[in-house]
Amino acid sequence: MVRVRFAPSPTGHLHIGSARTALFNWLYAMKMRGVFILRIEDTDLRRNVDEAFGAILDAMKWLGLDWQEGPYYQSQRLELYRKEVERLLETGKAYRCYCLPEELEERRKEALQKGLKPMYDRKCRELSSEEREKLEREGRKPAIRFKVPLEGKTIFKDVIRGEIEFYNSEIEDFVIMRKDGIPTYNLACVVDDHYMEITDVIRGEDHISNTPKQILLYEALGYAPPRFAHLPMILGPDKSRLSKRHGATSVNAYRDMGFLPEAMLNFLALLGWSPGGNREIISREEMIAEFELERVKRHPAIFNMDKLIWLNSHYMKTSPPTYLARLAVPFLEKEGLVGPDFSLSVLEAVIPLVQERAKTLGEIPRWVDFFFKDEIEYEPSAVEQWLKDELHRKLLLSAKEVLENIEPFNKENIETALRALAEREGVKAKEVFHPLRVAVTGKTVSPPLLESLEILGKAKTLKRIDQALGVTSP
RNA sequence: GCCCUCAUCAUCUAGCCCGGUUAGGAUACAGGCCUUUCAAGCCUGCGGCGGGGGUUCAAAUCCCCCUGAGGGCACCA
Numbered sequence: 001m002v003r004v005r006f007a008p009s010p011t012g013h014l015h016i017g018s019a020r021t022a023l024f025n026w027l028y029a030m031k032m033r034g035v036f037i038l039r040i041e042d043t044d045l046r047r048n049v050d051e052a053f054g055a056i057l058d059a060m061k062w063l064g065l066d067w068q069e070g071p072y073y074q075s076q077r078l079e080l081y082r083k084e085v086e087r088l089l090e091t092g093k094a095y096r097c098y099c100l101p102e103e104l105e106e107r108r109k110e111a112l113q114k115g116l117k118p119m120y121d122r123k124c125r126e127l128s129s130e131e132r133e134k135l136e137r138e139g140r141k142p143a144i145r146f147k148v149p150l151e152g153k154t155i156f157k158d159v160i161r162g163e164i165e166f167y168n169s170e171i172e173d174f175v176i177m178r179k180d181g182i183p184t185y186n187l188a189c190v191v192d193d194h195y196m197e198i199t200d201v202i203r204g205e206d207h208i209s210n211t212p213k214q215i216l217l218y219e220a221l222g223y224a225p226p227r228f229a230h231l232p233m234i235l236g237p238d239k240s241r242l243s244k245r246h247g248a249t250s251v252n253a254y255r256d257m258g259f260l261p262e263a264m265l266n267f268l269a270l271l272g273w274s275p276g277g278n279r280e281i282i283s284r285e286e287m288i289a290e291f292e293l294e295r296v297k298r299h300p301a302i303f304n305m306d307k308l309i310w311l312n313s314h315y316m317k318t319s320p321p322t323y324l325a326r327l328a329v330p331f332l333e334k335e336g337l338v339g340p341d342f343s344l345s346v347l348e349a350v351i352p353l354v355q356e357r358a359k360t361l362g363e364i365p366r367w368v369d370f371f372f373k374d375e376i377e378y379e380p381s382a383v384e385q386w387l388k389d390e391l392h393r394k395l396l397l398s399a400k401e402v403l404e405n406i407e408p409f410n411k412e413n414i415e416t417a418l419r420a421l422a423e424r425e426g427v428k429a430k431e432v433f434h435p436l437r438v439a440v441t442g443k444t445v446s447p448p449l450l451e452s453l454e455i456l457g458k459a460k461t462l463k464r465i466d467q468a469l470g471v472t473s474p
Numbered sequence: 475g476c477c478c479u480c481a482u483c484a485u486c487u488a489g490c491c492c493g494g495u496u497a498g499g500a501u502a503c504a505g506g507c508c509u510u511u512c513a514a515g516c517c518u519g520c521g522g523c524g525g526g527g528g529u530u531c532a533a534a535u536c537c538c539c540c541u542g543a544g545g546g547c548a549c550c551a
Contacts (some may be wrong), residue, residue: 009551044550101549108548117476118547143549161479170477170547178549185551208478209546232480233544241544267486270500274487278499297480297487300544304485307501317514357513367512418510433510445512 002034003199006067007189009041013250014059016303017204017234017242020268024231025202026065027269027291037196038070043188059251062261063268064284072196074188081183084191084221085144085176093220094176096142097124098135119172120145144177146187146217154212159200159229160296166212174213190214194223202229202293205300229293232272233300242303254308258331258362260319263312271301281314313359321351328364335365337372346371349455353447367447371456376442376464383438387468392435395425399436400465409458411450418450439468 006022008014014022029036038060040053053071060067074081088094097120108118125147127135135142148171155165176187183191193201208230218225236246248254254264266282274297275282275290282290316324325348332338332347347368354367370376378387386392402417403409418436422429437449440461446452453461 007551011551041551097549099549104549112475115475119476145549158479164478166477172547175549180549182549184549189551204545205479206545207551210551212478230479235544237485239543270486272486277488279488280486280500299480301487302485304501307486310501313514354513356515359513415510428510430510437511441511443511447512449510 001199002029002032003037003197004029004034004202005037005039005070005193005196005198006065007039007041007192007203008053008056009044010053010056012055013252014056015242015249016251016254016268017249019059019063019251019264020234020271021202021204021231022060022065023063023265023268024273024291024293024296026067027287028200028202028293029068030288031291034199035068036065037072037198038067039072039192039196040070040074041185041188042073042075043182043185055250055252059255062255063251063265064261069196072192074183074192077188077192078182080195081177081188081191082181085183085187088146088176088220089144091220092147094144094146095125095127095173096132097145097173097175098127098132098140098142099123100140117170120174122173125173141179143175143179145173146176146213146220148173148213148216154215156211156215156225156228158208159227159293161230161298164208164211166209168212168216171213171216176217186210186213186217190217190221190223193226194218194221198226200227200229200293202231205230205233229296232297234271235300235302237302237304239300239302246303247305258360258364259308259312260315260327260361262319263308263315266315267308267311270307271303272297281311309359313356316358316360317356319355321348321355324351324355324361324364328361331361332365332368332372335369337365337369342372346455350447353451353455357447370441370443370446371452375467378438378442378468379444382442382444383468385444386435386438391427392431393469395421395427395432396435396439396465396469398425399432400462403453403458403461403465406458409454409461411454414453415450435468436465440464 004025006025008018008022026036028034057071085094089096104120107121111121112118124145149168152168153165154168154171155163157163174186175184177183211228211230215225234242236242238246242249248257251264255261262284265284265287269282269287270280273291273295275286276295325344328347328351329338329344338347350368350371354364358364358367387396398421399418402421403414406413406417418432419429422432425432433449434444437446438444440449440453440456
């Protein structure tokens with residue numbers, strides 16, 4: 001049985017890169033009919049954890065990455081780590097280090113100056129009991145360091161990259177437990193992965209250099225190591241690590257901009273993986289069916305906002321209007337276009353007119369605002385272009401007279417009548433449509449006019465025309 | 475500085491493992507068609523195997539070197 005985990009630290013948000021890691025873990029678990037576990041790595045005492053992971057949980061749920069176990073919190077498992085560290089101490093595979101942070105820093109700088117590797121100098125590795133007692137008497141509290149083998153190499157086979165090896169001499173005696181008794185990442189991670197029976201560790205490429213340390217820990221603790229798979233990084237357009245300077249990096253920020261979860265998921269899946277062939281659009285079910293860890297790319301991927309937008313507009317076009325209407329409500333509320341008591345059915349009627357125009361939910365309000373306002377504002381340039389001159393004012397007035405007599409007030413009847421009007425007046429149809437569009441929407445760009453008029457209704461349409469003629473009268 | 479990883483259009487990528495393709499698709503960009511605006515859709519164009527050596531009848535594909543990019547080197551995760 002495959003068991004994988006996603007183990008974020010409780011920052012205030014789910015980073016795009018973390019989300020991709022979560023997705024690939026989830027996909028692999030689903031594909032293998034295994035278990036996807038959520039674990040919160042909150043062993044950093046300095047970080048105040050309060051509700052910081054709430055946003056992470058929200059983002060996971062929004063993307064539909066449901067977990068079968070957890071969330072587990074490392075902060076609640078401290079006894080377990082202490083017990084394991086004690087074992088390492090007893091078997092001589094770890095030791096107490098009394099060096100002060102300032103001392104370490106100074107020695108690190110010295111080493112760097114001499115052109116040596118900035119590694120811990122193993123000063124406390126072979127302390128005699130007298131030396132230890134002396135340091136204890138000074139009131140020093142020890143941190144626990146892992147005794148890394150001085151020779152040999154640590155080799156592992158990465159599922160995505162093949163064999164990777166490190167010389168043990170390149171690895172320092174890293175701290176596994178701080179002087180306050182809180183374990184560090186590498187130790188807690190290994191202990192948890194063992195006790196949670198994780199079979200496959202799928203994580204970012206930035207963890208490759210942690211892997212030999214962890215494997216050494218697995219060996220020292222007598223655990224069988226899992227398989228490892230390191231995912232490529234996600235970079236910004238300038239090829240540097242994706243960060244705030246490239247724009248939004250959290251999943252929730254994209255949700256709030258009006259991206260659909262389907263698009264986000266599709267986009268994330270394509271960042272470092274591809275189903276092969278020429279497919280770009282892929283559903284959650286297809287991803288699960290076709291996902292293969294071995295097909296994951298080895299090179300970093302650049303976050304391509306244009307592609308995300310394109311994918312989103314695709315899902316906007318193909319999603320059911322009722323679904324989009326429901327998701328669009330908060331965006332309309334934010335613009336003050338709808339109150340708590342508005343009718344969803346009008347919105348549902350309007351969505352089909354804009355779903356292939358708005359690239360995100362966030363763009364919907366500016367396409368549909370005139371349906372929800374009593375008084376619309378007129379763009380000065382639009383008025384200037386279509387409502388100022390005599391010809392268009394006259395055509396608009398005639399249009400109003402024609403529209404007044406249409407019954408029922410639907411697209412077909414409106415179109416027939418307006419085209420007939422244009423013909424009678426000897427002008428092109430658009431000479432009638434354009435002023436009418438500006439009169440009703442206040443803009444030169446809008447959803448299809450005829451459908452819009454039908455939904456708006458005769459009364460409001462006529463009122464708008466009067467308003468428009470008033471706006472432009474001397 | 476040391477260690478590790480990676481390398482196909484501007485970007486995401488198919489192809490690489492099992493050498494023989496006019497190196498394919500998508501986004502973006504440009505042009506055209508359609509059209510009541512804007513979109514969408516359709517068509518066309520632009521554009522790439524980082525460089526150098528091998529191996530081979532034949533290399534994007536196999537090997538080596540260089541270069542470039544990314545990651546790591548915490549009592550962070």
